[in-house]
Amino acid sequence: MYTETEIIKDNIKAGSETDLIINIGPQHPATHGVLHLIVTLDGETIKKIEPHLGYIHRSIEKMCESLSYRQFIYVTSRMDYLSSHINNYACAMCVEKGLQVEIPRRAQFIRVLMSELTRIASHELWWGAMAMDLGAFTPFFYAFRERETINDIMEETCGARLTMNYMVPGGVMYDIHPNFQKRVKDFIQLFKSKIHEYDELVTGNIIFQNRMKGVGYISEEDAISYGCTGPVARGSGVHCDIRKLYPYELYNEVEFDEILETGGDSFARYLVRVKEMHQSIRIIEQLIDNIPEGDFQAKTKAVLKLPKGEFYTRAETARGELGVYIVSEGGATPYRIKFRSPGFSNLSALEHMAKGSKIGDLMATMGTLDLVIPDIDR
Amino acid sequence: MFLKEYIKDVYSGVKSLLIGMRRTGKYFITPREIITEQYPEFRAQLSERFRGEVVMPHDEKNEHACTGCTACELACPNGTIKIITKFDIQPDGKKKKAIDTFIYHLELCTMCNLCIVACPTDAIKMAQNFEHSVFDRNTLTKKLNNPGSKIREGIE
Ligand code: SF4
Ligand code: SF4
DSSP states (O other): OOOHHHHHHHHHHHSOTTEEEEEEOSSBGGGTBSOEEEEEEETTEEEEEEEEOOTTOOOHHHHHHTSOTTTHHHHHTTTSGGGHHHHHHHHHHHHHHHHTOOOOHHHHHHHHHHHHHHHHHHHHHHHHHHHHHTTOOTHHHHHHHHHHHHHHHHHHHHSOSSOOOOEETTEESSOOOTTHHHHHHHHHHHHHHHHHHHIIIIITOHHHHHHHTTSSOOOHHHHHHTTOOHHHHHTTTOOOOHHHHSOOGGGGTSOOOOOOOOOOSHHHHHHHHHHHHHHHHHHHHHHHTTOOSSOSBOOOOSSOOOOSEEEEEEEEOSSSEEEEEEEEOSSSSOSEEEEEOHHHHHHHTHHHHHTTSBHHHHHHHHHHHTOOHHHHHO | OHHHHHHHHHHHHHHHHHHHHHHHHHHHHOGGGOOOOOTTTSOOOOOTTOOOEEEOOOOTTSEEOOOOOOHHHHHOTTOOEEEEEEEEEOTTSOEEEEEEEEEEETTTOOOOOHHHHHOTTOOOEEEOOOOOOOSOGGGGEEEOSOTTOEEOTTOO
């Protein structure tokens, strides 16, 4: 086995005498989880970054093979726990594709609303955490003030704050809470009255801008060849929003803009996420008053069996493209499940982005990648 | 030219910092907008759908609605529920299946709600308590049916 000590020794051998090797993580506040980066430095300049994964590997893909099509969805909340609704959504869609069930319109509305709320909550948390990476402590609390409101809405309707397991094959688990519409509207009001504070505190701040602009640059071609998706790729001008490219369910009926920035640096990625929050609010505003009456769940059999074959769906999570690939042998459990998670590909571009820059800039670059480590390891 | 740019940068930089400080200052002098809540003096009121723990409600006659069909056991993804059934002798001499013990491992439960959805008679539901920490993990293995309880009349 290739142990960590050996990796470090090899790095020392490969480098020159003056190289300095430091370990960032696995327990480091700026990696937001158990990510281990072996960074080779020449003075303060980064020469090489080697991410070392697997500290939170729970073999979710293998676990799913022994669970039924109803049961495996809840595990996927634990991959990218900040957009758990969207993970569940993608899995539920994949199962529905295999079963060929028609989803009631009411369920589609609820699903899209929940996904967009999750996206805002995820971006809010990212905003606070990223400002904290750069040394600003209070933005975290500002972000959590709004995020708590979303969490309360989730708690009331779905029953949980983070790992909801609300999407089931055929629709959603139960109908929205009677207060749901009112509370979402209250949230929109709150969000609109507070979002300018984000710009005042962080976006316009000169220290922040100087630390972000030109840091962690990745060009459009490189973003594509590294397989970046989501705000990371859109910050480099890659047109890659799954909601626009391959609209699923309601996304071709609602109006929203795909945010594209051409800067390619950390600041561009920052702007993409902040602007995406506004677009999510726009989607919610269009849907919240028009939720049609009807069933919230299609009738499905007690034991779901997918026909023999392969099924693939994709969804746009807060971090990028999530692909769910199911191979079925016709039984009650999947034969093989593969998740294409956005965090893994985005992390692979980190070395390219940070090479040649100073070690202090690594945190800014990593912050704007918005890595969720359980999503990378699965 | 360079000097002009420089002065402009300094001016906009200081201005941006002041804008941020004004926001911070506003919250400093209006502390009623602070949202911190003191725990444990203040405990959040959780909504009735919140998933804290699986419980089996009993009525005043110590009766529950569980038929022992094990649908919840099969629906659970991680083996949290174990149902031991027995056969009750009815007054008319017929045997009837009933639960002997409903074992619930709180330490394994992920609060996914699949068991509640699967139950055909709504015999189990989610409770809203969230303070589950104990010193001994064995106390987390619970028996949900009360001693001496039996199934409510008319539930098949
Ligand atoms: S909530 Fe989920 S994990 Fe817990 S007992 Fe029910 S089915 Fe099992
Ligand atoms: S709790 Fe419900 S599902 Fe579980 S055994 Fe009893 S009746 Fe069946």
